[in-house]
Amino acid sequence: MKKIFKYAMLMVAACTMTMGLVSCSDDDDNSDGDVTAKELALAAVNKQFVEKTAIATYEQLADDCEELQTLVEDMDSQDDLVKVCDQWKKARQDWEWSEAFLFGAASGYSIDPHIDTWPFDVTVFNFYMGKFDLTQENDQQVIDHSVATTQNFTGFHAMEYVIFREGQPRQFDALTANELYFVKSVAADLYLSACRLEAAWKGTDNVKEARQQLLADEELEPEDNFGEEMKNAGNAGSRWKSATEGAIQIISGCQDIIGEVAEGKIGSAFHGDDTNYIESPHAYNSIQDFYDNIMSCKHALYGGLSVSGSEPAAGSLMAYCATYCPTEAAAVKAALENALEKINSMKRPFVLNYMDASAGVAIDALNALDETLDALKGKLENQ
Amino acid sequence: MNKKYLLSAMLLAGVSLLTACSDEDKTASSEDVPATFDPEEVYAGGKLGTTFNNSKSAFEQPSPAVEEQGFAHEFQMGEYQFERDFNQNPDGAFHGLGPVMVRNGCLYCHPSYGYGKRMERYRATDQGNGYLLVIYDKQTEAYIRSVAGMPQTMAVAPFKAPVDENGISIKWEKYTDEWGNKFDDGETYDLIYPEVSIKPEAFYSPIIVARNGQDVEVDASEIGVKLEATIGIYGTGLLDAIPEDSIIAQYAKEAKVGVNLNPAMYKDGEYVGWYTNALSPGKKWVRRFTYALSRGPVLDAAGANAIWNITNVTRSDRRYHYLDLAGKYYAETSSKDPDVQRDFYQYYPEWNKTGNVEKDIYNYLTSKEQTAEMTDEDYKNFMIWHRGLAVPAARNANTAEFQLGKQKFTEIGCAYCHRPSWTTGDDHIQDPNGMFTKDTDMPRYPKQKIWPYTDMVQHKLYMVNDIRTGWCRTTPLWGRGLSMLVANHQDRLHDRRARNVIEAIMWHGCQNSDARRAVEKFRKLKKSERDAVVKFINSI
Numbered sequence: 001m002k003k004i005f006k007y008a009m010l011m012v013a014a015c016t017m018t019m020g021l022v023s024c025s026d027d028d029d030n031s032d033g034d035v036t037a038k039e040l041a042l043a044a045v046n047k048q049f050v051e052k053t054a055i056a057t058y059e060q061l062a063d064d065c066e067e068l069q070t071l072v073e074d075m076d077s078q079d080d081l082v083k084v085c086d087q088w089k090k091a092r093q094d095w096e097w098s099e100a101f102l103f104g105a106a107s108g109y110s111i112d113p114h115i116d117t118w119p120f121d122v123t124v125f126n127f128y129m130g131k132f133d134l135t136q137e138n139d140q141q142v143i144d145h146s147v148a149t150t151q152n153f154t155g156f157h158a159m160e161y162v163i164f165r166e167g168q169p170r171q172f173d174a175l176t177a178n179e180l181y182f183v184k185s186v187a188a189d190l191y192l193s194a195c196r197l198e199a200a201w202k203g204t205d206n207v208k209e210a211r212q213q214l215l216a217d218e219e220l221e222p223e224d225n226f227g228e229e230m231k232n233a234g235n236a237g238s239r240w241k242s243a244t245e246g247a248i249q250i251i252s253g254c255q256d257i258i259g260e261v262a263e264g265k266i267g268s269a270f271h272g273d274d275t276n277y278i279e280s281p282h283a284y285n286s287i288q289d290f291y292d293n294i295m296s297c298k299h300a301l302y303g304g305l306s307v308s309g310s311e312p313a314a315g316s317l318m319a320y321c322a323t324y325c326p327t328e329a330a331a332v333k334a335a336l337e338n339a340l341e342k343i344n345s346m347k348r349p350f351v352l353n354y355m356d357a358s359a360g361v362a363i364d365a366l367n368a369l370d371e372t373l374d375a376l377k378g379k380l381e382n383q
Numbered sequence: 384m385n386k387k388y389l390l391s392a393m394l395l396a397g398v399s400l401l402t403a404c405s406d407e408d409k410t411a412s413s414e415d416v417p418a419t420f421d422p423e424e425v426y427a428g429g430k431l432g433t434t435f436n437n438s439k440s441a442f443e444q445p446s447p448a449v450e451e452q453g454f455a456h457e458f459q460m461g462e463y464q465f466e467r468d469f470n471q472n473p474d475g476a477f478h479g480l481g482p483v484m485v486r487n488g489c490l491y492c493h494p495s496y497g498y499g500k501r502m503e504r505y506r507a508t509d510q511g512n513g514y515l516l517v518i519y520d521k522q523t524e525a526y527i528r529s530v531a532g533m534p535q536t537m538a539v540a541p542f543k544a545p546v547d548e549n550g551i552s553i554k555w556e557k558y559t560d561e562w563g564n565k566f567d568d569g570e571t572y573d574l575i576y577p578e579v580s581i582k583p584e585a586f587y588s589p590i591i592v593a594r595n596g597q598d599v600e601v602d603a604s605e606i607g608v609k610l611e612a613t614i615g616i617y618g619t620g621l622l623d624a625i626p627e628d629s630i631i632a633q634y635a636k637e638a639k640v641g642v643n644l645n646p647a648m649y650k651d652g653e654y655v656g657w658y659t660n661a662l663s664p665g666k667k668w669v670r671r672f673t674y675a676l677s678r679g680p681v682l683d684a685a686g687a688n689a690i691w692n693i694t695n696v697t698r699s700d701r702r703y704h705y706l707d708l709a710g711k712y713y714a715e716t717s718s719k720d721p722d723v724q725r726d727f728y729q730y731y732p733e734w735n736k737t738g739n740v741e742k743d744i745y746n747y748l749t750s751k752e753q754t755a756e757m758t759d760e761d762y763k764n765f766m767i768w769h770r771g772l773a774v775p776a777a778r779n780a781n782t783a784e785f786q787l788g789k790q791k792f793t794e795i796g797c798a799y800c801h802r803p804s805w806t807t808g809d810d811h812i813q814d815p816n817g818m819f820t821k822d823t824d825m826p827r828y829p830k831q832k833i834w835p836y837t838d839m840v841q842h843k844l845y846m847v848n849d850i851r852t853g854w855c856r857t858t859p860l861w862g863r864g865l866s867m868l869v870a871n872h873q874d875r876l877h878d879r880r881a882r883n884v885i886e887a888i889m890w891h892g893c894q895n896s897d898a899r900r901a902v903e904k905f906r907k908l909k910k911s912e913r914d915a916v917v918k919f920i921n922s923i
Contacts, residue, residue, distance in 0.1 A: 103439035107495050108871035110510030113466070119477065121470035127540060127730070149508035150487065151468040152477075224871070239868045252438035263459040273460060276476035 038383055039234060041320060042243035048315040049250055050201070050227040052304040054101055057296075058198040060305065061094035062211065065187075065194040072159075072187040075180070078172040085169040085283070091190070092156055092285060096292035098197070099257045100300040103249055104226035105200030115155035115193050119276045122161065124153055125182075134181035147185045155193075159186045160283050167284030167349055196220050201227040244381065250317055251377045254297035255370055258339075261293050262366035269354035270363065278351050286350035290362070291343045294369075298336060310337055325379040332376050335369040342366075421780075427861045427923065428774030429807065429831025432621045435776045441865050442496040442617050446773035448826040454767050458826075461768025464761055465489045465496075469694045471539055479696035479756025481539030482704060482748065483713070485515065485531075486693050492613040496772075497870035498863075499612040501879035505551040505579075507536050511872070513613035513879075516546065517851050518581070520592035521607045524852055528598055529591035529712040531705055533692060541726035543587055545706075545713055550585025553610070554578045558847060560889060568910055572889055576848050576880045579608040588716040591709065598709060609851055610878040611674060616686060618861055619672065620770035622835060623681035624828040626808035627669040630839050633802070637840060643897060645841045645854045648676060658683075660815035662700070668813060671839055674855045674877055682814035682825070686769045690762070698757040700816050704748060714748035759818070766819070771826040775862045777834065779922040788919025791912050795904035800857045800897065802838040807831045836860035836923060842897040846890055850877045864921030884917045 068087045075084055095116065098106065106112040128146075132139035147154045162183045163170055175183075195211040200222035204212055215221045229238040233246030240246040265286070268277035280286045299305055303316025310333050312318035321329035342365035347353040426433045431451070434444035445458045468488035469480040485507065486492060492499050492513035499513010506512060516534045518527050526532050529545075536548040558574040565571045583590075583603035590606060591598050634649040648656035648670065657667035658679030668679035678684035691698060692705035706713040717723050718741045727744050728735045734747045779785045792798055810827045812819055819825060841854040855877060867873045874882055881887035892902030905913065 107439065110490065110494060113468075113490055114510070117468055119470065119472070119475065121468075121472060123471040123473060124539075127471075131540075149506075151490075152470050152487075249438045252436065252440060256440045263456070264463070267456070268460060268463065271456060274476040277463065 039243045042247045043231070043233065044315060045317045045320050046233055046243055046246040046250070047231045048303050048313075049300060049317065050230050052313065052316075053299045054098075054104075054230075055198070055202045055227055056305050057094060057098045057101075057299065058194070058201050061091065061098060062191070062194040062198040062207075064091040064094050065191040067091075069184075069187040069191045072184050075172070078169075081163060081172040081175075082169050085163050088156070088159060088163060089283070089285065089288075091194075092280070092283075092289070093292050095156065096289050097296045097299060097305070099260075099293050100254045100296035101250070102256065103253050104230075105197050105222060105224070108224065108226075109196065109200065109222070111193050111197060113151045115190060116157070116279075117151040117155060118157045118279045118281075119152065120157045120161045121150075121152045125158075125161070129176060129178045129182070132178060134178045140181065140185075143182055144185050147182075147189045154186055154189055156190070157279070159183055159190070160280060160285075162186075164283040166282070192218060192220065196222060200224055203228065247317055247320075248377055248381060250300050251373055251380070254300055255373050255377075257293050257296060258366050258370050258373070261290050262363045262370070265290060265293075266350075266354075266359050266363055266366075269350070270359040272355065275351065275354070278354060281351040284349035284351065287343060287346050287348055290346075290350075291340060294336070294340050294343060294366075298340075301332070301336075321376060321380065324383060325376060328372065328376040328379045331372040332369070335365070335372040339365040339369045423832055424804075424834055424923075425777050425780050426832070427777050427834045428618060428621050429828060429833045431828045431831050432618070432774055432833060433776050434773035437775055437778055437865060437868075439495070439869055441775040442615070442772070442862065442869050444617075444773045444775075445771050446620070446826060446828070448828055449767075449771040449773075452826050454771055454826050457764045457767040458771050459768075460761070461764035461766065461771075464690060464757075464765040465493075465768060469696055476761070480694055482542045482695060483535040483545060483706065484537040484539075484694050485533050485535050487537070488694065489689070492693075493616060494872075495870040496616060497866055498615055498872075498874070499879065500870065500872035501612075501874040501882065502553065503555070504553055505536070505548050505610075507548060511870070514610045515612075516551070516579075516581075517609040517611055518546075519607050519609070519851055520594070520601070521605055523592070523594065525593060526708055527590060527592050527606055528709040529586070529588045529707050531692070531707055533705075535695075539730075541723045541730055542717055543720065543723070545587045546581060547585040547587070550582035551608075552578075552580045552582075560892065561894070562906065564889075566906055566910070566913070570910060570913075572885050573882075574880075574886060574889060575882075576846065577610055577878055578848065579610055581608050588707065588712045591712055609848065611850065612874075612877060612879045614674075614858060615862065616769060617772040618774040618833075618835060618859060619681050619684070619686065620772065620826065621774065621807065621828050621831065621833045622671060622837075622839070622859070623684075623770065623813075624807035624810035624831070625671070625805045625833075625839065629805060629808070630669050630671065633838050633840060637838070642840075643843065645676075648841065658815070662817050663815045666815065668815065672856075674850060674858075675852070676841055676854075676856050680813040680815060681770060682766060682812070682819055683816050687766060687816070690757070690765055696756045697753045698762050699755040699759055700818055702753045702755055703751045704753065706748060710749065714745045717748060718742070718744040763819070763824070767825060774833070774835075775865055777861075777923050778864070779918070784915045784918045785922050787912065788915035788917070788922075791908060791916050792919055795908070795916075796901035797898075797905075797916075798836075799901075800838050800840070800842055801836040801860055802857075803836055804832055804834045807833060834861060834923065843895075844891055844898060845893045845895045846880075847893075848878075860920060860923055864923065884920050885913075888916075 068091050071084045071087050075081055102112050134140055134143060162179050192214060195214055199207045199215055203225045204215060204221050230240060230246050232238045233240035234242040240249060265279060269275060278286055280289050298307060301318045303313035307313055318329060342362040346358045346362050347356040431448040432446045436444045449455060449458045467477050469477045471480050472478040480487060491510055494511040500511045502509060502512045502514060505514060518530055518534055519525060520527055534546050536544050536546045538544045555575045556578055558576050560574060564574060589600045590603055592601050631654045634644060634654055638644055638649060656670045658670045659667050660683055670676040670679050672678040672684040691701045695704050723744060724740045727740055731747060734743050737743055807828050807830060810829045812822050812825050837857040837859040841856050843853045875887040876890055881890055888905055891898035
């Protein structure tokens with residue numbers, strides 16, 4: 001979540017007022033007024049973002065969480081546990097790739113805090129594992145309820161705690177029957193959340209029938225279709241009052257996670273606060289999480305899950321900006337690549353090296369990236 | 384010229400251009416460019432308290448004061464206290480949950496840092512459920528004594544919740560106003576209100592109320608239940624900076640023209656509602672926060688309280704647990720509960736002090752010398768975050784519809800209670816708890832013109848199933864129009880009975896309501912004018 005105030009936004013405000021003045025008919029209402037060429041172009045950009053990035057990410061997340069649940073259900077050996085750990089990392093990457101667009105279902109339905117809160121409540125876990133007999137239905141219900149309704153007893157980090165230690169898969173033989181039941185419950189809940197995310201962006205009718213049924217059975221069918229709303233930005237029924245506002249939301253979403261990675265995920269530990277603030281400490285996956293978060297920004301801006309290098313896909317927001325705000329777009333590109341490189345150069349694992357100077361270098365690179373996005377956003381708003 | 388002033392100058396340049404345009408292009412602009420546009424009103428929180436982020440994260444931004452005054456890192460760390468669940472781990476960040484809780488963390492009630500939404504049921508773990516139960520004696524309207532003022536429905540093992548939420552019922556009833564829920568031009572609207580009840584067996588302890596100075600047990604039929612939902616957090620630092628004499632002057636102004644004021648706040652031409660705290664003997668403050676105006680300065684207001692009593696995480700100035708209002712009934716019941724007795728030493732071996740488990744349970748629950756679970760640094764960061772949250776800038780202020788809405792909002796009388804602007808004072812830090820004593824402890828907002836749209840005074844709307852006592856502080860309107868984008872709902876009023884702005888306005892129109900005349904005038908507006916008022920309210 002972005003936490004650094006940008007004076008540049010004052011300029012944006014000023015320019016916005018100026019623009020309103022120049023046109024002397026500006027109104028960001030959902031009315032049927034003149035649609036500018038910019039609005040039409042950005043509507044296409046937003047559509048590209050929804051289809052090629054947001055929906056594609058959530059489809060993959062749902063698929064990988066489904067596979068994760070299957071593997072967890074079938075887990076019966078050390079080899080199986082290793083497969084589960086590998087699949088956890090795949091699903092984890094999908095999720096981290098989605099964090100540039102937490103706006104919409106992830107935050108609107110509070111799925112983000114539900115499946116991605118840390119630290120894990122180890123004390124309750126130990127109490128429950130010692131107290132309950134999870135072959136018994138009543139005890140199972142207590143666990144299932146906690147997994148379904150809490151934030152720090154569920155999600156990625158709950159599963160991480162059970163299956164990883166010091167960056168490696170645990171010994172399968174060390175897992176208790178209660179722990180196995182617990183991790184199955186978490187896997188099922190993760191899959192359910194992923195299905196909900198996919199349906200909330202794609203439309204419930206457009207997801208696999210089995211997922212529709214699951215959501216119906218759990219009475220968790222999304223009330224919204226964020227993908228359609230984003231594509232229809234500026235039209236009645238969309239919470240985004242213009243296509244430009246939709247495009248600005250995409251950039252703001254990137255800035256939110258960049259600020260979170262810089263000041264929170266890395267910064268809180270780097271500045272010497274509490275190691276409880278470090279995410280994915282048991283899988284030693286923290287730096288991969290940071291990297292994937294910034295890749296999430298790249299996916300959102302460059303259009304699609306398969307973008308690589310520094311060239312955006314045709315029809316993406318960055319492709320638009322490369323034409324209409326080339327200076328700012330070039331700065332973003334350079335800063336984005338630099339931030340990825342600096343994160344990749346951080347000393348691993350983060351949980352053992354969180355005060356290494358390389359973390360500070362990464363923070364600086366992320367803040368620089370944030371500045372370039374501020375400039376890009378200002379330019380985009382004021383075209 | 385430094386960056387700040389350079390950009391401020393550019394802002395002013397933009398405003399100047401605006402003025403120029405309206406002067407030079409009268410034929411094109413007569414309908415579109417407002418004559419009364421005040422550029423300052425864009426800065427809802429003043430120059431030091433406004434964010435121009437109007438996206439999904441609009442309610443979670445730091446104010447310019449946070450960065451200018453060097454609190455960026457503390458703000459970030461304070462935010463963590465807000466956004467994470469607390470846990471039962473024995474140490475480390477976020478530990479200390481329980482023994483009983485209203486919620487495990489803050490985000491449940493403040494989805495996306497915003498306002499709680501209307502709910503069909505009461506479940507503490509439902510995301511977005513910002514409801515607090517208000518359980519009161521129907522005879523006296525006072526809170527009952529055997530649960531907390533903010534009753535808990537959760538507990539950590541081996542304890543049991545004071546109220547079993549499975550016994551709570553919320554039913555939404557339809558309401559038809561005297562105009563048949565219809566404007567003269569035929570446009571209709573719907574109104575609903577909550578009927579809330581709790582089954583007698585859902586109470587863990589006997590139901591005790593205070594009557595004639597005595598605690599007495601009563602039947603469940605003698606108590607009532609209402610809902611109060613969370614309000615916004617952003618901007619409270621700015622409201623904290625309004626000078627006390629300005630607020631008192633507002634009371635005097637309203638009293639002078641015969642406005643019905645809460646005699647507990649203003650009586651016989653004098654402000655009498657002073658807030659005090661035993662930790663600051665001899666000092667008193669004007670009340671300014673919560674619907675009931677139960678709190679004074681923000682450093683001892685709802686947030687400072689909630690980070691302790693919602694989760695029951697103790698800290699150095701509150702080394703005790705938030706239990707029932709009387710401070711004994713929950714402890715008595717728990718200490719005699721065989722289930723709790725059976726497991727207590729397993730969970731709290733350090734409290735095996737007498738060998739008498741009943742006594743040890745009671746002593747644990749009622750102890751005033753608990754270990755502080757939240758560090759002073761974490762608490763300070765939390766309050767820096769709290770006081771440092773920015774208000775979103777007003778949107779659409781340079782549009783004709785905004786200005787028409789503003790004009791009508793003022794003409795029909797809304798602006799009387801929803802007072803548009805205030806100017807902050809020197810904003811010296813005030814903390815009745817005595818934790819923060821220096822101006823450098825917190826982000827500050829001196830001499831800012833702010834636009835909260837509240838008179839900071841309580842009024843009555845006389846709605847069916849109204850708020851307890853009927854008195855409700857005028858809610859600030861700033862930023863609320865972003866709620867749909869930010870938190871996926873636009874529910875309003877204290878129990879979120881209004882699902883949009885029109886419903887909220889029309890709930891102001893009940894017989895005897897202090898806003899009755901304004902609503903009568905609103906009803907006479909043309910649809911385009913009503914729409915403009917709504918647009919204005921959603922833009923400020």
